[in-house]
Amino acid sequence: MTTTLRSLAVAVVQAAPVPLDFQGGIDKALRLAREAVESGAKVVAFGETFLGGYPLWLDDAPGAGLWDHPGTKALHRIMLEQAVVPGDERLLPLQELAYASGAIISIGAHERVRRSLVNNQLTFRPGLPVMDHRKLVPTHTERLIWARGDGSTLGVHQAEWGRLGTLICWEHWMPLARAAMHNLGEDVHVAAWPTVRESHQIASRHYAMEGRCFVLAAGLVQTKDDLFDGLERVGGDDAARELLEAIPGEVLNRGGSLIAAPDTRVIAQAGEGEETLFAELDLGEVAEGLANLDTDGHYSRPDVFELSVDTRSKDGVAWL
Structure with a gap:
């Protein structure tokens, strides 16, 4: 596959994570991303929390x-011990692959910020630092494991061919989050999910239509x-193993x-x-679709509706 400013080769890697074992997950992601890049892909997308695995026990294990x-x-202790941290050197091979290949790699991870876990979709970019997007609202039982993100990680990457952004899972049902991202003018959007059920x-196809993007x-x-x-x-843990054994069924994320x-x-x-x-x-x-629908432009009413986005980092404590 070749890439011009009008033509962009992309790949979506649908794979099993290595739950709880972050180094194992990074090693697998690196191998799969390299294979995609060697096949010509200039954008490579992985699903939600590929690094660490989706915490299925929160929904599926009775009593969790x-x-x-x-x-x-x-399990929470294990995740905190294993999770990536800002500037994590374990992620350098993915960044180096992006640098060397000129490709963009988007991958979900559990990230430890101070003493809490957040759901972060990391975007590795050639020649630039990693771009974070931390999930704004953990969905339902996810609030038992993840803290909320803030507006400081709403953004897009400007590539030579256009703009790329990402949202995670049910953020695609947050109308104001979608409106904010559409304002940033995405050409390609990574929608990260644990399973892309019907x-x-x-939601993903609706986002493509509404945002006029791939x-x-x-x-x-x-x-x-x-x-x-x-x-x-x-290393295993008897209490964790007992909880996981209570999960009914065998196949839990179905691509x-x-x-x-x-x-x-x-x-x-x-499949x-x-x-x-x-x-x-x-x-x-993208441009052809904008001829009849630009939800941030000629198909908007800024005189009626106005959205303000606070992009300040909210750490909770201001040390003056």
């Missing part, structure tokens, strides 16, 4: 949300056995990744297993 549950506490596919909807494949394997990799065009059509669609989707995007479709 009970106060002082020993298994939940044990409702997530609809959407790379990236999901994970994850099984109960993956959770047990990851737990053993980090479903897709690549959508600005007119909502599906360019590429994955439920591990695979990498490739597509060659005609970026001219």
Whole structure:
């Protein structure tokens, strides 16, 4: 695949994470990203929290949300011990791959900020520092593990071919978050999900139409056995193992990744297993779509509606 300013080669890596074992996940991500880059991709997208794995026990394990549950506490401790941190040297190989190849790599991770975990979609960029997007609102039971992000990580990367941004999971049902991102003029958007089920596919395709951009909807494949394997990799814990054993079913994240065009059509669609989707995007479709719909321009009413976005970092304590 080749890339011009109108033509952009992209890839969505739909794969199983290495739950809990962050170094194992980084090693796997590096191998898969390198394979995609060697196939010509200039944008490579992974799903939500690929590094660390999606915390499936919060939704699927009975009792996980009970106060002082020993298994939940044990898993939280492991995540805090394993999570990436700002400036984490373990991530340097992914950054170096972006530098050497000129490709952009978007990947989800559990990140430790002070003593809390946040859900961060990291964007590795050639010649620039990593760009963060921390999930603004953890969804439902996710609030048991992640703190909220703030407006300081709402942004886009300006590449030579256009602009790329990202939102995570149910942020795609936050109308004001979508409006803010549309104002930034994305040409390509990474929609990170744990599984791209039907409702997530609809949200991703709707975002493509509303934002007049291409959407790379990236999901994970994850099984109960993956959770047990990851737990053993980090030393195991009886309380954590007991909680995971209570999860019903075997296949827990089912892929479903897709690549959508600005007119909502599906360019590429994955099944439920591990695979990498490739597509060659005609970026001219973005401008053509804007002829009849620009939700941030001629199809907006700034005299009626106004949105303010606070981009200050909110650390909670100001040391003066």
